Amino acid sequence: MPESSKMRKPDVKVVLLGDTNVGKTSLLHRYTERKFKDTISTVGGAFFLKQWGPYNVSIWDTAGREQFHGLGSMYCRGAAAVILTYDVTNWQSLAELEERFLSLTDTANHDCIYAVVGNKADLTDTKAYLSQETPDANQTESEEHRSDVLSACPTPPASPVSISGVTFPKQVTREDALAFYGRILRYKGSDERTSLPAEKMCFETSAKTGYNVDALFEALFDLVLPSMLRKRNENQQSATVDLEVCRKGGGKRGRSTCC
Amino acid sequence: MDTDNDQEGETQGVKICGPPLEVNTAADTLATSLSLLGNHMFPDVVARKAAREDERAQDVPEEPPQDTEGSLSLQATEPESQEHQDDVADGTQSDSGEFVVTVLAKAKLEEQGLGVKGHSSPLLEVGIQESPPAAHGGSHRDEDVTAESWRRHRKHIFVLSEAGKPIYSRYGSEEALSSTMGVMMALVSFVQSGDNNIRSVYSEEHTVVFLQKGPLVLVCVSSSRQSEQQLRSELLYVYYQIISMLTQASISRIFEHKKNYDLRRLLAGSEKILDGLLDLMDSDPSFLLTAVHCLPLASSLRDSLSQILQKAITPNLVFSILIAKNQLLTVVQERAVIEDARLEPADIHLLLNLIGASSAFQAGEIWTPICLPLFNPDCYFYTYISYLDPPECTVCLLLLSTDKEAFYAVAECKRRIEEAMAAQGSLGLIAKAQTYSVSQVGVADLRHFMYKPFDVPDNHRQLTQFTSPEMEAPYHTEEEKMRLLDLYRYMHGRIHSNSRPLKLIYHVAERETLLAWVTSKFELYTCFSPLVTKACAITVITKLLRWIKKEEERLFIRYPPKYSTTPNPAKSSRGAKAEQTDSSDNGFLSLL
Structure with a gap:
């Protein structure tokens, strides 16, 4: 097989984690396709390769359902960044992050960075609601969205927001998210003073309107750049089996949570 | 206790297998349960029981053996109608020992007897049946379960746990149905307490079929006139689809641990997959025939595709499957696998349904655990799914590995397959390629x-397949398609009847004539224009069989190639790489 056929090697791995129906797939879709569309519950995990300047970022969009919980640690292995996503209108979704998802990140890189992202901000926040990134596309899609909204939605579909822009009570405040970020650092045993500050790593986004979505991904990619560069250097020594190296490395470090 | 052996109300009855002794003593309570269920679902249930094929039944004097023709008595008591002459060439003699005991109200029965007389055949009503469920847009979950329209659905499917907890309902939310499901569970466990198993309940308009699999109880309430056997096999598919997501082992483990576990926690988000399966079963005869429909393709092209798959392998890869337009193009298996097991059509159906139901697969590369229940109900395969022709997304590649960590190695196989396909x-x-x-x-x-x-020649004991042309006018509308499928289901039900299987049926229906024929070599269902004569139909079939023989290469997958992913240093660098990639926790891993 010619070398040219080789897959573009990912330089860095980013993983989206979070409870079912918080909008992980929609966030990624908004970022990569610049669109918001009706998605169905993700099965397993979906792998995407995103070009970021000269680098290849691999993004794992994982299923939030408990059914696929066992695979979480596999998706997280060797991750340089983990996006922990919750739904601002659903307190339980933040609680789930702590209960179910945080332990999955044990297999991530030791210097992995964490972002806490509250999605569906358009439902609670006028600013997010009014942030219409692509007005024309949004018009048609929101109609589509309304017509066949997932039946399994625990949260009601994004109905046309009233003038005030707020129809749903915000259940998770920014302070809750900041406090959760602090607990992540404590869980990881990281020093709060040397780690990235909570203000910088907590985001509120809307995949529907595009609010803060680019900011999230771009900030994250910029932050993992050092990790990319380091990995590039490692890769230059052995051009063929970089993935195995990374996997083996991750395996050793990881406190396996797999049952 | 009023016991009666009435042939007329044949459509009513409760079938119970096992010793019938308990049945009588318990009948009152059962009757109460039934009427409870009846209040909910069918206003006039009249229950009868058939204790099936049990020697001990002979000991019960008040249950006279039912005529072996019993299962066909509906036709027998009808006036011979023009539209429904059935020329029947008998297959084997039916097994006897079917008993029917009337337990409940005779008055009701007489009433219904009159009702039944009005129409001569179940098939007459097919035409005026409700349109297929595909026609309903949006979600069924928020349906009002007390509404008449809810009752009127052609086929309801319910899944519940042994503790009576709702797991799935095709229409309406499970919560709203928890009392209905409770009654269903009461019926099941009541009959069970007498060392019996409830199998079905017949009412004038509905057939209720029960299936218990481990800690799960599946119930189908159908007005589709399908045979009990067919409905039960559909329930089995529903069960398999659940297994394909969770595995049998983990379901048993969960319920051993916690009897009243709410399985919806694990199935949340999968309802669409079950919905999709039920719609597919209504519209795709593959399920009825338990055979796979592959896309007709020049054999040279199919062979070259197989070879491409055969070359792009990695350790622990077990199956490579190529699909186009939701039909199978080719399947290639690991050599070692062929020896001890084969890929069952049902497993392929579940995979096809999963892909069809999940539009999300169209983006990115998916890596997900999937259990193939007929291959091994307790373990997962890790499955790589990716479309090869974005954005059209018609050609889909599935690579099944036993190694949870093999994503990158398997993704690399896809890269090579993609490249080889581009080159050719x-x-x-x-x-x-098109259907014909x-x-x-x-x-x-x-x-x-x-x-x-x-047996497809050269594909001995491999994958059971069938071939079928497009449904064209007059069967081009959804209703007509469904009507033809219902006729096929009827013929299939007669051919495979438990009590009186048939080998050949010539059926003159209102708007067409059908002929079904089973030999040791094939099973064939044909549909002719209504004016065809018997002699003419036979000539046509001869020609058809000749044509199929000629086209065999194109219509079926004939040479399923094999590959070997076991390390073989002589072969290539791939072999050497095997040990390295063999990670510690490969093999079938359970997730829970």
Whole structure:
């Protein structure tokens, strides 16, 4: 097989984690396709390769359902960044992050960075609601969205927001998210003073309107750049089996949570 | 206790297998339960019981053996109608020992007897049945379960746990149905307490079929006139689809641990997959025939695709499957696997349904655990799913590995497959491949057929397949398609009847004539224009069989290639790489 056929090697791995129906797939879709569309519950995990300047970022969009919980640690292995996503209108979704998802990140890189992202901000926040990134596309899609909204939605579909822009009570405040970020650092045993500050790593986004979505991904990619560069250097020594190296490395470090 | 052996109300009855002794003593309570269920679902249930094939039944004096013709008595008591002459060539003699005991109100029965008389055949009503469920847009979950429209659905499916907890309902939310499901569970466990199993309940309009699999109880309430056997096999598919997501082992483990566990926690988000399966079963005869329909393709092209798959392998890869337009193009298996097991059509159906139901697969590369229940109900395969022709997304590649960590190695296989296909221009050729028209057979009067050979030559004991042309006018509308499928289901039900299986049926229906024929070599269902004569139909079938023989290479997958992913240093660098990639926790891993 010619070398040219080789897959573009990912330089860095980013993983989206979070409870079912918080909008992980929609966030990624908004970022990569610049669109918001009706998605169905993700099965397993979906792998995407995103070009970021000269680098290849691999993004794992994982299923939030408990059914696929066992695979979480596999998706997280060797991750340089983990996006922990919750739904601002659903307190339980933040609680789930702590209960179910945080332990999955044990297999991530030791210097992995964490972002806490509250999605569906358009439902609670006028600013997010009014942030219409692509007005024309949004018009048609929101109609589509309304017509066949997932039946399994625990949260009601994004109905046309009233003038005030707020129809749903915000259940998770920014302070809750900041406090959760602090607990992540404590869980990881990281020093709060040397780690990235909570203000910088907590985001509120809307995949529907595009609010803060680019900011999230771009900030994250910029932050993992050092990790990319380091990995590039490692890769230059052995051009063929970089993935195995990374996997083996991750395996050793990881406190396996797999049952 | 009023016991009666009435033949007329044949459509009513509760079938119970096992010793019938308990049945009588318990009948009152059962009757109460039934009427409870009846209040909820069918206003006039009259229950009868059939204790099936049990020697001990002989000891019960007040249960006279039912005539072996019993299961056909509906037809027998009808006036011979023009539209429904059945020329029947008998297969084997039916097994006897079917008992029917009337337990409940005779008055009701007489009433219904009159009702039944009005129409001569179940098939007459098919035409005026509700349109297929596909027609309903949006979600069924928020349906009002007390509404008449809810009752009127052609086929309800319910899944519940042994503790009576709702797990799935095709229409309406499970919560709203928890009392209905409670009654269902009461029926099941009541009959169970007498060392019996409830199998079905017949009412005038509905057939209720029960299936218990481990800690799960599946119930189908159908007005589709399908045979009990067919409905039970559909329930089994529903069960398998659940297993394919969770595995049998983990379901048993969960319920051993916690009897009243709410399984919806694990199935949340999968309802669409079950919905999709039920819609597919209504519209796709593959399930009825338990055979796979592959896309007709020039054998040279199919072989070259197989070879491409065969070359792009990695350790622990077990199956490589290529799908186009939701039909199978080719399957390639690991050599070692072929020896001890084969890929069952049902497993392929579940995979096809999963892909069809999940539009999310169209983006990115998916890596997910999937259990193939007939292959091994307790373990997962890790499955790589990716479309090869974005954005059209018609050609889909599935690579099944036993190694949870093999994503990158398997993704690399896809890269090689993609490249080889690009070099040969395969995608363009696949895009041209189409299902065929019945007119290609070149005989007038033949409108449609389904042909299932028991052994595709050179594919001995591999994958059971069938071939069938497009459904064309007059079967081009959804209603007409469904009507033809219902006729096929009826014929299939007669052919495979437990009590009186048939080998050949010539059925003159209102708007068409059908002929079904089973031999040791094939199973064939044909549909002719209504004016065909018997002699003519036989000539047409001869021509059809000749045509299929000629086209065999194109219609079926004939040479399933094998590969070996076991390390073989002599072979290539791939072999050497094997040990390295063999990670510690490969093999079938359970997730829970």
